[in-house]
Each structure stands twice: as structure tokens, then as C-alpha cells.
Amino acid sequence: MYAALLSNRYLTSRLIPFIAIAAVALCVALVVTVVSVMTGFLNMLKDSGRLIVGDVILSTGIGGMPYADEFVADLRGLSGVQGASPLIDTIGLLRMPYPVGNQKEIAHVQVWAVDPVSLATVTDYAEDLYWKPPADAAAKAAMAADDPRLQLDASILQDGARLIHSKTGTPGIALGMHVSVGNARQRDGSYLPRYGWFMPGHDVTLTVVPVSGSGKIAEPREQSFTVVNEVQTGIYEVDKNRVYIPLHEGQRLLRLDEAPLFDLSAEPDALGNYPIIGKTPARVTKILVRAKAGITARELRDRVEAEYFAFGKRMKSDPTRTAKMPEFVSVLTWEQQLRDLITPVEKEREMMRVLFSLIYLVCAGLILSIFWAIVIEKTRDIGILRSVGASRLGVLWIFLRYGLIIGVVGSALGVLLAWGVIRNINAIHEAIGSDAPPAIWIGTFVLAGLSALGLLRAIWVGKLLALLLWTLATGVLALVGTALALHHGTLIWDPSVYYFTIVPDQVDWTTAWSTALGGVLFSVIGAAIPAAKAADIDPVEALRYG
Amino acid sequence: MGENSLGAILDARSVRKTYTFGALPVEVLRGADLAVNAGEWVAVLGSSGSGKSTLLHLMGGLDRPDAGDGEIHFRGSPIAATHGKRLDAYRNRDIGFVFQFYHLLPELNVLENAMLPAMIGNWFPNRARRKQAESAATALLESFGLGHRMLHRPAQLSGGERQRVAIARALANAPPVLLADEPTGNLDVKTGAGILDLLAKRHANGLTIVMVTHDPLVAARADRIVKLIDGQVETGCVLP
Numbered sequence: 001m002y003a004a005l006l007s008n009r010y011l012t013s014r015l016i017p018f019i020a021i022a023a024v025a026l027c028v029a030l031v032v033t034v035v036s037v038m039t040g041f042l043n044m045l046k047d048s049g050r051l052i053v054g055d056v057i058l059s060t061g062i063g064g065m066p067y068a069d070e071f072v073a074d075l076r077g078l079s080g081v082q083g084a085s086p087l088i089d090t091i092g093l094l095r096m097p098y099p100v101g102n103q104k105e106i107a108h109v110q111v112w113a114v115d116p117v118s119l120a121t122v123t124d125y126a127e128d129l130y131w132k133p134p135a136d137a138a139a140k141a142a143m144a145a146d147d148p149r150l151q152l153d154a155s156i157l158q159d160g161a162r163l164i165h166s167k168t169g170t171p172g173i174a175l176g177m178h179v180s181v182g183n184a185r186q187r188d189g190s191y192l193p194r195y196g197w198f199m200p201g202h203d204v205t206l207t208v209v210p211v212s213g214s215g216k217i218a219e220p221r222e223q224s225f226t227v228v229n230e231v232q233t234g235i236y237e238v239d240k241n242r243v244y245i246p247l248h249e250g251q252r253l254l255r256l257d258e259a260p261l262f263d264l265s266a267e268p269d270a271l272g273n274y275p276i277i278g279k280t281p282a283r284v285t286k287i288l289v290r291a292k293a294g295i296t297a298r299e300l301r302d303r304v305e306a307e308y309f310a311f312g313k314r315m316k317s318d319p320t321r322t323a324k325m326p327e328f329v330s331v332l333t334w335e336q337q338l339r340d341l342i343t344p345v346e347k348e349r350e351m352m353r354v355l356f357s358l359i360y361l362v363c364a365g366l367i368l369s370i371f372w373a374i375v376i377e378k379t380r381d382i383g384i385l386r387s388v389g390a391s392r393l394g395v396l397w398i399f400l401r402y403g404l405i406i407g408v409v410g411s412a413l414g415v416l417l418a419w420g421v422i423r424n425i426n427a428i429h430e431a432i433g434s435d436a437p438p439a440i441w442i443g444t445f446v447l448a449g450l451s452a453l454g455l456l457r458a459i460w461v462g463k464l465l466a467l468l469l470w471t472l473a474t475g476v477l478a479l480v481g482t483a484l485a486l487h488h489g490t491l492i493w494d495p496s497v498y499y500f501t502i503v504p505d506q507v508d509w510t511t512a513w514s515t516a517l518g519g520v521l522f523s524v525i526g527a528a529i530p531a532a533k534a535a536d537i538d539p540v541e542a543l544r545y546g
Numbered sequence: 547m548g549e550n551s552l553g554a555i556l557d558a559r560s561v562r563k564t565y566t567f568g569a570l571p572v573e574v575l576r577g578a579d580l581a582v583n584a585g586e587w588v589a590v591l592g593s594s595g596s597g598k599s600t601l602l603h604l605m606g607g608l609d610r611p612d613a614g615d616g617e618i619h620f621r622g623s624p625i626a627a628t629h630g631k632r633l634d635a636y637r638n639r640d641i642g643f644v645f646q647f648y649h650l651l652p653e654l655n656v657l658e659n660a661m662l663p664a665m666i667g668n669w670f671p672n673r674a675r676r677k678q679a680e681s682a683a684t685a686l687l688e689s690f691g692l693g694h695r696m697l698h699r700p701a702q703l704s705g706g707e708r709q710r711v712a713i714a715r716a717l718a719n720a721p722p723v724l725l726a727d728e729p730t731g732n733l734d735v736k737t738g739a740g741i742l743d744l745l746a747k748r749h750a751n752g753l754t755i756v757m758v759t760h761d762p763l764v765a766a767r768a769d770r771i772v773k774l775i776d777g778q779v780e781t782g783c784v785l786p
Binding site: 002005006009010013380381383384385386387388389390391394538539540543544 | 599606634638649654662663665667
């Protein structure tokens with residue numbers, strides 16, 4: 001029990017252990033904060049990702065899959081399926097209405113030809129439509145007289161949800177929020193029209209290249225669409241590239257729509273036409289499936305895959321089905337589908353974890369040096385303890401316990417500090433992005449003034465250490481005060497630049513506990529070497545020279 | 547095994563001890579013999595550097611004689627052959643050390659310093675044992691006139707008070723033998739005499755004392771004086 005008493009006394013009778021505790025706390029807080037924020041970003045990305053592709057994605061080759069309507073109907077009847085939506089995924093060129101003049105800007109885009117109604121049951125498509133009519137009179141009053149949003153009514157949402165421009169009856173297109181240059185992202189993450197190019201209502205021309213199942217490229221085809229709304233999914237890569245058009249328009253443009261089936265083995269008629277023996281059904285290249293609550297994406301993927309092969313067999317055995325089902329399809333969960341997006345962020349997080357975990361070594365080194373100094377200072381005490389019967393193990397335990405306390409208290413404070421910072425990270429971020437309140441920088445200057453008085457006193461009494469410390473304190477406070485006075489707000493993650501509006505503010509508790517455990521472990525490791533040295537001290541030498 | 551046939555509780559036989567300072571070996575003890583009977587107060591008189599403290603450290607199990615050169619027996623058993631826990635227990639229960647410079651732990655108060663050996667003997671925290679150790683130490687300190695100093699730190703005590711605390715600590719586990727290394731060496735004559743009186747009282751109650759000193763007047767308080775010259779105990783002992 002003497003070990004407990006002595007390690008507690010060694011801990012509380014000097015300043016240096018508190019410096020060690022502060023060092024451990026800062027190390028732990030740093031790792032927990034950085035990894036938690038990174039995990040939060042990763043989770044945001046995953047949440048957004050799942051909401052734009054559903055839980056499971058069935059993809060075929062460029063030739064597409066026939067009888068998709070029947071298969072989608074089968075899928076909807078499958079247990080665990082909340083919704084399914086067919087689409088065509090291709091690439092295209094979009095001629096924008098700007099600038100004024102003949103030379104228009106061309107954007108290369110990812111084209112999703114979708115059934116918007118069923119898409120909304122699988123993804124957050126309907127919720128992601130960005131432009132809405134002003135919520136109330138106050139919102140209208142806040143807009144400039146020529147703001148095009150004042151003209152918006154309920155049709156902007158309805159047209160977006162149906163992909164039809166209701167006023168003209170023309171096919172509609174919904175653009176990703178960053179496809180056009182007409183949207184300016186604000187610091188609160190919202191958008192304002194700019195350059196006079198508020199896109200809804202403008203016509204754009206989409207050019208796509210049909211490709212046959214055998215890979216032959218046909219003549220490019222183009223069609224004009226009216227922009228009915230714009231879409232913000234929360235993933236920049238998607239919002240920068242993707243446009244949504246109606247499924248039947250996409251099928252027609254890409255020659256994946258229903259068409260007559262000719263008998264090429266027969267003799268053509270006088271006009272050179274082959275006899276029609278049936279119809280080839282319309283095709284799609286993807287089917288998105290949403291799971292019901294309680295079903296994991298992996299479980300659903302297995303069910304969809306099994307259903308596809310059962311459906312394929314049925315089609316094959318039915319002689320009336322003239323079109324062949326593709327033999328190779330990929331059925332992926334949303335995480336697998338989006339791994340190109342998710343994996344780099346996961347790797348970045350792990351890299352940050354590893355890099356910041358190197359701080360542990362600093363922590364262990366710091367504790368080692370502090371303890372080494374304490375053991376040297378306490379050599380005589382160690383001799384005394386050995387002379388009254390303390391064992392080497394007992395002496396070892398005094399210092400190990402000491403390190404353990406520093407590790408436990410430091411790690412606990414570190415987790416607490418990280419929790420405080422993370423939970424308030426948006427307020428802190430906002431404060432950094434705003435002007436410093438005058439009371440704070442004036443208060444800092446007052447403290448600098450008081451510190452200067454201490455400095456004068458140190459000069460008067462001729463104490464060098466006091467002189468040094470007061471000089472440092474005065475200089476630092478004066479610098480901080482000046483920096484605060486001159487600070488006019490710098491947002492680190494400016495939402496007008498970065499694609500998120502809030503910084504994740506949830507602690508990753510798995511990381512927190514494992515980091516705290518690491519803090520304790522490295523503190524004990526740091527203490528172990530000086531502790532072993534203490535245990536090895538010859539008591540006679542310690543008493544004689546200590 | 548009990549005490550040997552001559553009644554010696556502590557018996558150093560032909561003990562040699564060599565220290566190496568840099569490359570230079572210095573033979574401090576050259577076959578020293580000293581048998582201390584139970585209940586005896588023996589003063590080892592010698593000049594500075596004669597090996598008095600070394601002999602005391604060897605008898606107290608803090609150090610070992612040179613390999614194969616001499617033995618120290620406690621109640622007939624060689625302590626040099628004892629290792630680890632048994633040797634720690636020997637220093638904790640059978641021997642009490644008093645040093646010239648008190649060697650109190652500055653972070654502990656008087657009571658805690660006096661309780662230290664009792665606490666060391668109990669590895670795990672135990673409220674009842676702690677209470678028992680506290681009562682014994684309190685009684686001892688009060689008998690030494692330190693009842694009002696219990697919660698003071700060593701730095702707040704006078705030299706004499708510190709040495710009394712050191713003696714209380716040495717006697718906390720009621721060991722049969724007290725090894726005192728110049729116990730009055732750092733005190734004025736009057737305070738030193740008080741410390742010797744205190745030792746005499748304990749000796750009168752049966753405590754065996756081995757005290758090393760360079761001061762013949764201090765040594766005169768012992769039952770028997772031996773001289774340590776050139777690393778050997780002079781055979782012709784001086785009676786006080």
C-alpha cells in the first residue's frame with residue numbers, strides 16, 4: 001500500500017506530472033478529434049452515397065437488359081424489397097444556353113435516363129430537387145426584385161419529379177447542381193443564381209452516342225430538353241456531372257427502345273425490308289433496388305442476384321421471348337458500387353490515424369524523460385525504501401503506477417476535451433470564421449498589460465527566470481491580442497468552397513476508447529524504463545550518493 | 547535455527563568487501579569479525595573511511611560480502627544466502643536502520659514515515675492493517691514526544707525531531723536489531739545525548755543495537771566498543 005501512497009504523493013507534490021498529464025490529454029484529444037471528424041465526413045459521404053443509388057445496383061453491359069419492367073415488377077414482389085427502379089446510365093455532351101452568342105459551352109455529363117417516380121422510391125431524388133418556390137412572404141421579401149426565384153411556383157417541384165416541362169410539354173432535364181455555372185454556393189451552403197443564368201426554364205441540347213450490343217457505334221443523336229429543376233445529392237462528383245432525363249427519351253436516343261424484330265434469314269421484299277417476326281423489348285442498363293428496414297444491403301444483393309438468375313432461366317425457357325437476357329450482370333451493394341468514392345476517404349482517415357498516432361511516441365518519450373529525471377531525483381528515496389524492506393518489484397510498481405495514473409487521467413481528460421471540441425466544433429468553426437468580439441481582444445491586451453507589470457517587477461527584483469517568463473507571457477498575450485484585433489474571420493472549411501455545410505460533430509467512440517487505451521499503454525511504456533532503472537538501483541549507492 | 551551457541555544474534559565472520567572506483571579496487575573490509583549478542587549494544591568505533599558503514603550495510607542485508615569471503619549470520623542463518631523476498635523481509639522485520647542524515651521521505655508526513663515499514667510489509671491496501679500500523683506508529687511517536695508533529699513534513703522538523711522519527715520508523719515493525727549509522731553525527735551534543743537516551747531506553751527493553759560512530763563519547767554509551775582499523779575489527783575490544 002506504500003506504492004499507492006508514494007505514487008500519489010509524487011504526483012501531487014510537483015508540477016511536472018501535470019505537464020505530462022496535459023501532454024497525454026492533448027495527444028489523445030488530437031487523435032480523437034481528427035479521426036472523429038474524418039469518420040464523420042466518411043459517414044456523411046456514405047449516407048449521401050446510399051441515398052443516390054439505393055442499396056443494391058444491378059448493372060448490365062452497354063447492350064442493356066430486356067424485359068426490365070417484368071423483372072422490376074418481380075423485384076418489387078420480393079420480400080425485403082422496398083422499391084426498384086430501372087434506368088440507363090451513359091455519357092453525353094450537353095450544350096448549355098450560355099454564353100450569349102453562337103459559341104455555347106459544352107459540358108460532358110453522365111446521363112441517367114430514369115423513371116423519376118420509381119427512382120424516388122429508391123433514392124432521395126425527389127428530396128434532392130433543389131429549387132423550390134419561396135417558403136413565405138418573408139422569404140420573398142428577402143429576395144431582390146429581379147431574382148428569378150420569385151417566379152417559381154409549385155410546378156418547379158412537380159416538373160422536376162416528373163421530368164416534364166408542364167408549360168410547354170417538352171421533355172425535362174434535371175441538372176446536377178454544379179453542371180451549370182449559374183449557381184453560386186454561399187457560406188451557409190445554399191445557392192444563389194449568378195451571371196443571370198438561372199437554369200430552370202432554359203433549353204439545353206443533349207448529345208449521346210448509341211452503341212449496339214456488339215459494341216458498334218452508331219450516329220450520335222441529340223435532343224433538346226428544358227431544364228425543369230436542379231439536383232443536389234450531397235456528393236460533389238455526382239452533382240458536377242450528372243443529368244437526369246426521362247427513361248423513354250433515353251431509350252429512344254440510345255436505340256434501346258422497343259423496336260420491330262426482323263427475320264434476317266428470310267428474303268427481303270421488293271423494298272428491301274426483311275419480314276417482321278416480332279418485337280425487341282426496350283432495355284435498361286441498371287436497376288436500383290432499395291431494401292426494407294432490417295434488411296442489409298448484402299442480404300438484398302444475394303436475393304436480387306438469385307432472382308435475376310431465376311428470371312433469366314424463365315425467359316430462356318420461354319420460346320415467345322425473342323430477346324436474350326445478358327449472361328453477365330454485376331450485382332453490387334451501394335458500398336461496393338461507390339468504392340471509388342469511399343475508399344480514398346477511408347484510406348485518408350486511416351493515414352491520418354496512423355500519422356497522428358505517431359504522437360504516442362512523443363508522449364511516451366516525454367513521460368520517459370520526465371520519469372527519468374524523477375528517478376534520478378528520487379534515488380535516495382529508493383535507497384531508503386530498500387533499506388526498510390521494499391522489494392525491487394515494489395519500487396518498480398511505484399513508478400509504473402505513477403505512469404499508469406498519468407496515462408489514465410491524461411487519456412480521460414483527452415477524451416473529455418475531444419468530446420467538448422467535437423460537440424462544439426461548428427460553433428468553434430463559426431467563431432473562427434467571424435470577427436473576434438472586441439471584449440476578447442481588449443481583455444487580452446489588458447492581460448498583456450498586467451503581464452508587463454510583472455515583467456517590470458522582475459526587472460526590479462533582478463530575477464532572471466521571472467524576467468524570462470513574464471517577457472514570454474507579455475509577448476504572447478500581445479501577439480494574440482493583435483491577431484484577434486486584426487482577425488476578420490477565416491472559415492477553415494468554407495462551405496462556398498468545400499462541399500459540406502456542417503463539420504461532423506459526433507465523437508467516434510470506438511476511436512476514442514482505443515486511443516485512450518493507447519494513451520495509457522504508451523504512458524506505462526514510457527514509465528517502465530525509468531521504473532526498471534529505479535528498481536535496479538543499488539540501495540547502498542543510493543544511500544551514499546543519492 | 548535459534549541463536550548460536552555463543553548467543554550471537556548477528557554474527558559477521560571474516561567478512562571482506564571490495565569496492566571498485568573506476569579501475570581502482572579498494573578493499574574496505576579485510577576479514578572483519580563481529581558477533582553481537584542478543585540484547586547487546588555494540589559500538590563500532592572507527593575513523594572516517596574505515597569501513598564502519600560498509601560493515602553495517604552488510605549486516606543489514608543492504609549489501610553482500612565479496613563472493614566466498616565471509617558470511618553474516620542472523621540467528622544462526624547466513625543472510626548472504628538469502629535472496630529476493632526473504633532478504634526484503636529480513637530488512638523489513640528483523641532489522642531497523644537509523645542513518646546519520648535521517649533519510650526521511652520528504653513527501654510523507656511524520657506519521658506516514660514512521661508507518662513506512664509496516665506498510666511495506668503489507669503489499670495490498672487493507673484498511674484494518676493500515677489502522678493497526680497507524681496505531682502502533684502513533685504510540686511510538688507519542689512515546690518519543692512527537693505526538694504534536696504527526697502531520698508535519700520532515701522539512702518542518704528540527705534535526706533531533708527528524709532523527710527521532712527515523713528511529714520510530716526503524717522500530718515500527720519491532721525488529722530485534724537496530725543498526726545505527728552515526729545516529730548523532732549530524733546533531734549538536736545536547737540533542738545527540740537525547741537521541742542516545744532514547745536508544746538506551748529501548749536497549750533497556752531488550753533491543754539489540756549495533757551503532758557505528760567515530761566519536762568515543764558516543765561510543766561510550768554502548769555495552770561494548772569495538773574498533774575498526776584497516777578493515778578489520780580489532781580483537782582487543784574496548785570496554786566503556
